[in-house]
Amino acid sequence: MNQNEFIKAYAPATVANVCCGFDVLGFALDQPGDEVWARLADKPGITITAVTGVAGLTADPKENVIGVVAQKMLDDLQLEQGLELQLHKGMPVGSGLGSSAASSAAAAFAVNELLGKPFTTQELVLYAMEGERKASGSAHADNVAPALLGGFVLVRDYAPLDVVPLGVPVDMFCSVLYPQIELKTSLSRSILKQEIPLKKGIRQWGNLAGLMVGLLKKDYGLIGRSLHDEIFEPERSILIPLFKQVKEAALAAGAMGCGISGSGPSIFALSATRETAQAVSAAMEKVYAHSGIETKSYLSPVPKEGVRLIAQTTLASA
Amino acid sequence: MNQNEFIKAYAPATVANVCCGFDVLGFALDQPGDEVWARLADKPGITITAVTGVAGLTADPKENVIGVVAQKMLDDLQLEQGLELQLHKGMPVGSGLGSSAASSAAAAFAVNELLGKPFTTQELVLYAMEGERKASGSAHADNVAPALLGGFVLVRDYAPLDVVPLGVPVDMFCSVLYPQIELKTSLSRSILKQEIPLKKGIRQWGNLAGLMVGLLKKDYGLIGRSLHDEIFEPERSILIPLFKQVKEAALAAGAMGCGISGSGPSIFALSATRETAQAVSAAMEKVYAHSGIETKSYLSPVPKEGVRLIAQTTLASA
Missing domain, CATH: 3.30.70.890 (GHMP kinase, C-terminal domain)
Incomplete structure (x- = not known):
């Protein structure tokens, strides 16, 4: 792998619940959204070299959702590979627009690209959910699934996870x-x-x-x-x-x-x-x-x- | 109108609830089902001249659902017209297959045909629901709607009634x-x-x-x-x-x-x-x-x- 290679991914804000779809439905917006930049590092371990866009977010890879998501992916692949990550928040935190989901989804996608796409999109949903678990204590999918898949997404069930993309059948x-x-x-x-x-x-x-x-x-x-x-x-x-x-x-x-x-x-x-x-x-x-x-x-x-x-x-x- | 004219209608059994669709979903079967025969009568009032197919069902037009449905339709049209009705039950009562709904739907449809179709199908759902009110004390629509419309039918809401026919998108x-x-x-x-x-x-x-x-x-x-x-x-x-x-x-x-x-x-x-x-x-x-x-x-x-x-x-x- 080339140490200079980098990936920059964008994941959008999402609206979950959508009135009658509490905990099972969400849809993507086009913007605002977050950017995650990722690069392979020389030495093992994950480093978050920058967090920009909003003040007060930690760069500790064990505490910031992008680090948590990336670490879980590396762990499951049993890779000792190190990563350098950066997060640019393009949306407010705590707004109800899936801020942690956008960061988590962008991280999951960026790391997957960087590693040669070892995971399917459905698997990326599971990894991005680890970011949600970190952020809110609950590994819900109704923001990360539309952030990854776009359009409207139904999360039919969690055991096992059954994510049903509806796309955008009508202009909305x-x-x-x-x-x-x-x-x-x-x-x-x-x-x-x-x-x-x-x-x-x-x-x-x-x-x-x-x-x-x-x-x-x-x-x-x-x-x-x-x-x-x-x-x-x-x-x-x-x-x-x-x-x-x-x-x-x-x-x-x-x-x-x-x-x-x-x-x-x-x-x-x-x-x-x-x-x-x-x-x-x-x-x-x-x-x-x-x-x-x-x-x-x-x-x-x-x-x-x-x-x-x-x-x-x-x-x-x- | 011609006093000899008669109409015979068939309405099928239905499966309501359909596992996850409690109180809001039902689908039609092709058989078994009930037949209602209807004719204009010389003098006012509704007479049920025969109830066949199962034992023990009343022919009192105020008690049998087909009489109740027909009377409500006449009342709303402010018609003094008399009717003769017959019911042939082709399915068991109390089986959970929408027996009262089949009778009610067949009666609503037959009387509407006989009177020159004054009501839309959506209105017939409301009249057939009066039969359900008589039979079970609750004017539910999840059997009568598929009995009238066929296929799968969603009853989204009751206030006002919002009946959504899905048809039969897949063979079932x-x-x-x-x-x-x-x-x-x-x-x-x-x-x-x-x-x-x-x-x-x-x-x-x-x-x-x-x-x-x-x-x-x-x-x-x-x-x-x-x-x-x-x-x-x-x-x-x-x-x-x-x-x-x-x-x-x-x-x-x-x-x-x-x-x-x-x-x-x-x-x-x-x-x-x-x-x-x-x-x-x-x-x-x-x-x-x-x-x-x-x-x-x-x-x-x-x-x-x-x-x-x-x-x-x-x-x-x-």
């Missing part, structure tokens, strides 16, 4: 509003009840089934009717100032659905066209205009592609 | 075994808990979403992996002797999934080919062979069509 544009408040995933999860009313469960799975059918049959009306969450949103949205007003504004501006992205605080809305999504973004921002809370907005199509190679050296020797 | 054959024990729907419902563990809920909606995607993407593997029910089957199956053994036998014989039909006691299994379904039926029957419990078996494709006209008079005058 996502407006994201990130209110810059701190909201720990652990807090957002801790307020969830461990038992749910049967009646609400039935409505939830009816809606998720409707969303799947709507996506695959290209039925925007059915998609819109299905984008509801009566179980988690009522409990979680109280942690997000002005959530109700933002949602009303998004729907009034033409969004087909609106909800909490992941465990929040970001709020997402889906629209059928870019023009509608622009109007929706504007309407959502307006709600926060004089609130004293800083916001960031993103507008992105739901792309067919997830993680990707954005730069690499040419091989100088075999 | 259903083996049904009906152990002739008495099992009241009310008992089978009463043992259900009104709260469910969140974790099981998540697996249930992951599976239902997987089933939808499997059906629409024609992925038999995914369909098979999705046909599970960890919430209701463990509680309900204890009311059905030998259920576990029958299920094991069906899966061992090649069925892609097996579960309780509706609230039981019938057991259904789905297979990709008629040959497999035949082997599955034989394997299921064998389990009961020396049990002392009488059984009935049905083997049917899942048909694209549900209720249908099987006979009518030619109009003698306009």
Whole structure:
């Protein structure tokens, strides 16, 4: 292998849960996203030589998710090979947009490319999940799977992992509003009840089934009717100032659905066209205009592609 | 209208719940099924002139579901018109195969034809649901909708009713075994808990979403992996002797999934080919062979069509 060879990979932000798909559904955005740069090192061990883009993230390879993911891949291959990694965060941490998933997915992809692709994409999902385990204590796949595979991805089950990519059957544009408040995933999860009313469960799975059918049959009306969450949103949205007003504004501006992205605080809305999504973004921002809370907005199509190679050296020797 | 005109309609048995689709999913069989014969009468009021096929069913039009459905249709049309109805049951009552739904669907369809089709098929679902309300106290749609529409039907929501026909995207054959024990729907419902563990809920909606995607993407593997029910089957199956053994036998014989039909006691299994379904039926029957419990078996494709006209008079005058 050539010591000068390097790989630079990009993995996008993702929206998990998607109203009725709590813990089983996510979709990719085109941007924002994270970049991971990786190179083979002379001596064993993983070094993270730079973490840029956001302040306060550790460069300790045992603590930063990109190091954790890479180490697990090397361990499973029983390789003593050393790696040099860099992480450029292009998105905020703790926003509910799958920040740790984007870093983990980019790391898994970059290291796999660097090592000559020993792993399948499905296996990369499992490695990226190790980053999630590090970041949140739970190896969930509903962010890393769309970050790696693009489009909408169903995580049907975990034992064994069954990841079902739906692609992007219909054009879909996502407006994201990130209110810059701190909201720990652990807090957002801790307020969830461990038992749910049967009646609400039935409505939830009816809606998720409707969303799947709507996506695959290209039925925007059915998609819109299905984008509801009566179980988690009522409990979680109280942690997000002005959530109700933002949602009303998004729907009034033409969004087909609106909800909490992941465990929040970001709020997402889906629209059928870019023009509608622009109007929706504007309407959502307006709600926060004089609130004293800083916001960031993103507008992105739901792309067919997830993680990707954005730069690499040419091989100088075999 | 011509007093001699008559209509005869057939509506098939249906399998509701379908493992992971509790209360929201059902599919049609081709047979068995019920026939309803309907004719305009000289004087107002509904008369049921015959109920054949099974013993013990009332001919009181206020008590038999076909009378209830027909009366509601006349009431909503503000018609004083009288009707003569007959019901021929081609399937057992209390079997978990949507017996009341088949009668109700056939009645709704026959009366609508007789009156010159004042109602849409979606409206007929609502009228047939009145028969279900009469029969079980709950106006559910997961049997009447597939009985009317054929194929697989998702009942996404009830408020308002949102019925989503999936058709039959892939060939599917259903083996049904009906152990002739008495099992009241009310008992089978009463043992259900009104709260469910969140974790099981998540697996249930992951599976239902997987089933939808499997059906629409024609992925038999995914369909098979999705046909599970960890919430209701463990509680309900204890009311059905030998259920576990029958299920094991069906899966061992090649069925892609097996579960309780509706609230039981019938057991259904789905297979990709008629040959497999035949082997599955034989394997299921064998389990009961020396049990002392009488059984009935049905083997049917899942048909694209549900209720249908099987006979009518030619109009003698306009």
